[in-house]
Amino acid sequence: MRLQLRRRPSLVLVLAAVLATALALLTAACGSDDSKDAPAASPDTAGTTAPTPTPAKVTLQGDITVFAAASLTDAFKELGKAFEAANPGTHVTFNFGASSALATQIDQGQPGDVFASADSANMKKVADKNLAGPPVIFATNIPVVVVPASGSPVKAFEDLVKPGVKLVLAAPAVPIGNYSRTIFTNASAASGGISADFSEKALANLKSNEADVRAVLAKVQTGEADAGIVYATDAAVAGAQVKTVPIPEKYNVIARYPIATLTESGHAEVAAGFIAFVLSDAGQAILQKYGFGH
Amino acid sequence: MSLEFDATLTLGAFTCEASLKANDEILVLFGHSGAGKSVTLQAIAGLMQPVRGRIDINGQAVFDSARGVNVPPQGRAVGYVVQDLALFPQMSVGQNIAFGMPRGAGQSRRQRVERLLAALQLEGYGDRRPGSLSGGQQQRVALARALARDASLLLLDEPFSALDESLRAGLRRELLRLRAERGLTIVFVTHDLREAHLLADRLAVFDAGRVLQCDARESVFRHPASRRVAELTGVANIFEGTVRGIDSGAPVVDVRGLTLRCAPPAMGTGPRPGEAVDICIRAERVVLHRGEPRDHTAVNLLEAAIVEDLAYGATHTLRLTPTGAGPALEVELAARPYEVMGVAGRQTWTVELPPADLHVMARRTPGD
Amino acid sequence: MSWNRHVPGLSGPRLDRTAKTTVAFLAIVVALFFVLPFVGLAQRAVENGGFWDLATHRQTREALWLSLWTSTTTATLAAVFGTPLAYALSRSRFPGKVVVDGLVDLPIVLPPTVAGVALLTAFGRRGLLGEPIDSLTGYTFGFSTTAVIMAQMLVSAPFFFRAARSGFDAIDPQIERVAYTLGASRTRTFLRITLPQAWPALLAGIVLCWARSMGELGATLIFAGNLEGKTQTMPLAIIEAFSGSALGLDGAIVLSLILLGVALAVLTLFRAVAARGLRQP
Numbered sequence: 001m002r003l004q005l006r007r008r009p010s011l012v013l014v015l016a017a018v019l020a021t022a023l024a025l026l027t028a029a030c031g032s033d034d035s036k037d038a039p040a041a042s043p044d045t046a047g048t049t050a051p052t053p054t055p056a057k058v059t060l061q062g063d064i065t066v067f068a069a070a071s072l073t074d075a076f077k078e079l080g081k082a083f084e085a086a087n088p089g090t091h092v093t094f095n096f097g098a099s100s101a102l103a104t105q106i107d108q109g110q111p112g113d114v115f116a117s118a119d120s121a122n123m124k125k126v127a128d129k130n131l132a133g134p135p136v137i138f139a140t141n142i143p144v145v146v147v148p149a150s151g152s153p154v155k156a157f158e159d160l161v162k163p164g165v166k167l168v169l170a171a172p173a174v175p176i177g178n179y180s181r182t183i184f185t186n187a188s189a190a191s192g193g194i195s196a197d198f199s200e201k202a203l204a205n206l207k208s209n210e211a212d213v214r215a216v217l218a219k220v221q222t223g224e225a226d227a228g229i230v231y232a233t234d235a236a237v238a239g240a241q242v243k244t245v246p247i248p249e250k251y252n253v254i255a256r257y258p259i260a261t262l263t264e265s266g267h268a269e270v271a272a273g274f275i276a277f278v279l280s281d282a283g284q285a286i287l288q289k290y291g292f293g294h
Numbered sequence: 295m296s297l298e299f300d301a302t303l304t305l306g307a308f309t310c311e312a313s314l315k316a317n318d319e320i321l322v323l324f325g326h327s328g329a330g331k332s333v334t335l336q337a338i339a340g341l342m343q344p345v346r347g348r349i350d351i352n353g354q355a356v357f358d359s360a361r362g363v364n365v366p367p368q369g370r371a372v373g374y375v376v377q378d379l380a381l382f383p384q385m386s387v388g389q390n391i392a393f394g395m396p397r398g399a400g401q402s403r404r405q406r407v408e409r410l411l412a413a414l415q416l417e418g419y420g421d422r423r424p425g426s427l428s429g430g431q432q433q434r435v436a437l438a439r440a441l442a443r444d445a446s447l448l449l450l451d452e453p454f455s456a457l458d459e460s461l462r463a464g465l466r467r468e469l470l471r472l473r474a475e476r477g478l479t480i481v482f483v484t485h486d487l488r489e490a491h492l493l494a495d496r497l498a499v500f501d502a503g504r505v506l507q508c509d510a511r512e513s514v515f516r517h518p519a520s521r522r523v524a525e526l527t528g529v530a531n532i533f534e535g536t537v538r539g540i541d542s543g544a545p546v547v548d549v550r551g552l553t554l555r556c557a558p559p560a561m562g563t564g565p566r567p568g569e570a571v572d573i574c575i576r577a578e579r580v581v582l583h584r585g586e587p588r589d590h591t592a593v594n595l596l597e598a599a600i601v602e603d604l605a606y607g608a609t610h611t612l613r614l615t616p617t618g619a620g621p622a623l624e625v626e627l628a629a630r631p632y633e634v635m636g637v638a639g640r641q642t643w644t645v646e647l648p649p650a651d652l653h654v655m656a657r658r659t660p661g662d
Numbered sequence: 663m664s665w666n667r668h669v670p671g672l673s674g675p676r677l678d679r680t681a682k683t684t685v686a687f688l689a690i691v692v693a694l695f696f697v698l699p700f701v702g703l704a705q706r707a708v709e710n711g712g713f714w715d716l717a718t719h720r721q722t723r724e725a726l727w728l729s730l731w732t733s734t735t736t737a738t739l740a741a742v743f744g745t746p747l748a749y750a751l752s753r754s755r756f757p758g759k760v761v762v763d764g765l766v767d768l769p770i771v772l773p774p775t776v777a778g779v780a781l782l783t784a785f786g787r788r789g790l791l792g793e794p795i796d797s798l799t800g801y802t803f804g805f806s807t808t809a810v811i812m813a814q815m816l817v818s819a820p821f822f823f824r825a826a827r828s829g830f831d832a833i834d835p836q837i838e839r840v841a842y843t844l845g846a847s848r849t850r851t852f853l854r855i856t857l858p859q860a861w862p863a864l865l866a867g868i869v870l871c872w873a874r875s876m877g878e879l880g881a882t883l884i885f886a887g888n889l890e891g892k893t894q895t896m897p898l899a900i901i902e903a904f905s906g907s908a909l910g911l912d913g914a915i916v917l918s919l920i921l922l923g924v925a926l927a928v929l930t931l932f933r934a935v936a937a938r939g940l941r942q943p
């Protein structure tokens with residue numbers, strides 16, 4: 001599904017030539033920053049701020065873009081800063097969004113270096129097209145029900161099927177949206193489930209399919225929705241604005257976050273360095289601080 | 295059909311106070327732009343509400359601040375034509391004309407449109423759009439539309455000023471004909487002195503929100519009520535003088551050492567001896583003589599030299615400076631007498647200011 | 663290159679060789695930038711195939727239908743409420759009119775997301791008016807089709823209002839005064855004289871408002887949510903398809919093409935109508 005411009009070669013050639021010229025000019029303009037900054041990076045500043053320096057024996061230099069699941073927003077921002085501090089020649093830019101949307105962007109050739117997904121399905125979509133290297137699970141997360149701090153009719157997981165509950169989920173393709181529906185299916189199981197029509201009833205209360213987990217959280221924070229399903233880490237970020245209603249363990253799933261370098265990365269070493277940092281003790285400590293498990 | 299108007303209008307900081315009368319005649323509201331003519335016309339039409347006063351049309355009060363009467367424009371039965379015509383562009387000429395006709399009676403409606411088209415020489419244009427007509431034709435459509443309501447009071451706000459001179463002359467004739475045929479009372483706003491003179495039976499001179507004089511045309515032109523009216527109506531010669539005495543009703547006035555016998559006052563008491571006055575004479579009323587005039591009873595003579603000669607084609611305007619006592623003068627002479635008299639070949643002339651044309655005006659202190 | 667050589671009677675400064683080359687270059691660059699994305703869409707749709715299946719998919723039909731009728735409702739409401747107000751604003755003079763004009767135009771420059779958040783603070787469940795309405799009647803605007811229309815209204819109505827306003831401004835007030843003196847009431851004057859003349863501007867405003875409503879995304883997402891058949895308009899369906907709904911990326915492309923086609927059809931129709939309207943007088 002990569003963009004193919006084979007038809008009408010003459011026209012296409014002209015278009016391509018003009019665009020290529022424009023792009024070349026643009027990249028030349030932007031690229032000049034790199035060369036200016038590069039000599040400024042001193043060879044051995046690594047490890048001055050990071051408590052446990054990662055295998056950064058080699059000096060890393062370059063800018064990378066990390067495509068990361070929306071639920072990672074706060075943790076990765078801090079992680080990125082720590083990585084930059086540990087590797088002064090680097091700069092990390094993030095592109096947060098629903099893992100499914102990110103997968104589409106990568107598939108469409110948006111330039112990036114690292115992909116951190118909230119589920120394996122979207123990582124697989126990318127890996128299957130040889131757009132990403134072998135993934136490593138770097139974090140886990142637990143879905144929870146969040147409700148507004150006051151006034152919600154949902155006090156327990158079972159209340160999600162009460163008539164009139166305004167339930168908001170992420171869209172089915174979004175990892176947390178997919179997990180939510182799996183949880184409902186688990187709760188409808190013939191043996192040990194809450195009721196056979198739990199999933200059906202809960203989805204009848206569905207008011208909106210949000211673009212990503214943070215949008216679900218926002219709908220609950222503003223009080224528009226009575227309940228939503230997000231990750232425990234998101235609920236923690238929202239603080240006192242929401243209350244968490246745990247999902248019974250036997251229905252719940254554990255979200256596993258894979259991370260991989262993208263094959264078209266222009267800075268594969270920095271990308272690999274970033275992943276190593278995420279997996280390092282320092283990186284894991286930051287993730288744990290935000291409530292992620294491993 | 296009669297109109298009586300006595301009202302005060304305000305428009306922002308501008309105030310206009312006017313008192314007017316018209317009765318089966320053409321009343322011209324004359325003055326510079328911004329003098330209050332158009333707002334007065336709008337008040338008559340009911341498009342603007344005076345702050346106080348009374349407006350009667352045909353003896354019926356259409357506005358009376360004292361009694362709280364204010365008939366809306368729809369109920370005043372006046373025809374209103376504006377400078378930019380305001381024809382309805384999306385309607386045909388016929389529809390434009392029929393717009394103001396009373397509803398019903400479809401057949402007679404069409405006939406009346408046809409009659410109006412004929413009356414204004416617009417036969418065959420009924421189905422055209424106004425935009426496809428010439429300026430003069432559009433003007434006639436606007437007139438026909440205003441007449442279609444059987445309005446016998448027609449209010450015209452500079453209706454010809456957007457047209458060129460040749461068209462204007464024709465339309466003025468047309469207006470005079472319509473007036474004669476239909477017995478219309480017309481209130482006509484213009485800033486064009488020639489147009490005002492041609493059309494007016496009565497003339498109201500507006501200046502800075504006031505009516506300085508409203509009278510029969512000749513009265514205004516020959517006996518302006520004040521220096522300002524004289525200036526506005528194009529009187530070129532206005533002198534300051536002092537009344538020396540009254541000789542059998544006629545004031546004798548000293549102007550720069552020259553004693554001038556003037557016309558007896560047209561009305562009122564006239565000036566008293568010793569009073570400071572303005573006297574005026576229109577440039578075309580001044581008479582030039584080579585040497586002594588043949589008529590030995592002629593008075594108000596002075597000798598003056600031509601210092602400037604402006605040729606306008608049909609007329610010449612001469613500026614003269616007195617050789618002895620007396621004021622500087624402006625004289626207007628038609629081209630023919632100018633040539634017959636050989637004005638070009640002679641510099642010094644005896645100038646006669648006929649007493650009948652010398653008009654005395656009370657001097658008003660500013661702010662009076 | 664001699665595009666003005668064959669125009670009879672056209673005189674005045676002509677483009678010299680350098681200017682023509684520059685213009686040609688700019689035209690090509692601009693055309694590429696504006697045309698290529700649509701060429702890309704069409705090319706992709708053809709390449710992918712399955713256009714008809716995706717175009718008639720239930721989600722597509724529901725989103726298109728919802729977009730069409732909410733946008734039409736929004737444009738109608740904007741016209742019904744906006745026309746008298748635009749006329750009144752055009753004809754009235756009062757101190758601070760400039761401020762009112764600016765406020766009316768404000769939503770045009772406002773990002774739709776701001777409009778969405780603003781709607782939440784007013785009509786949301788915890789909003790200024792939303793909260794008392796919820797506690798009194800139990801009714802909430804959020805997640806309803808009404809909310810979709812409200813979001814579209816806040817974002818697009820100013821486009822109608824602005825067009826209507828300038829349409830009325832362009833009409834000489836004298837023409838209405840003359841109509842009054844011809845015995846026509848204010849209503850008759852408005853309907854028979856003012857409205858027919860302002861009609862092209864009003865129509866343009868309605869089309870602008872409608873088109874903007876068709877494209878409305880940000881405010882709708884925030885205020886109305888995203889649910890098939892209820893609040894999921896075409897742009898929302900495209901966004902969801904892009905991030906991997908049942909329609910998939912191919913669906914996003916097909917939906918975009920449909921939206922483009924509908925918009926193009928309406929705009930062409932409007933131009934045709936407007937052109938005929940202009941030729942008439």
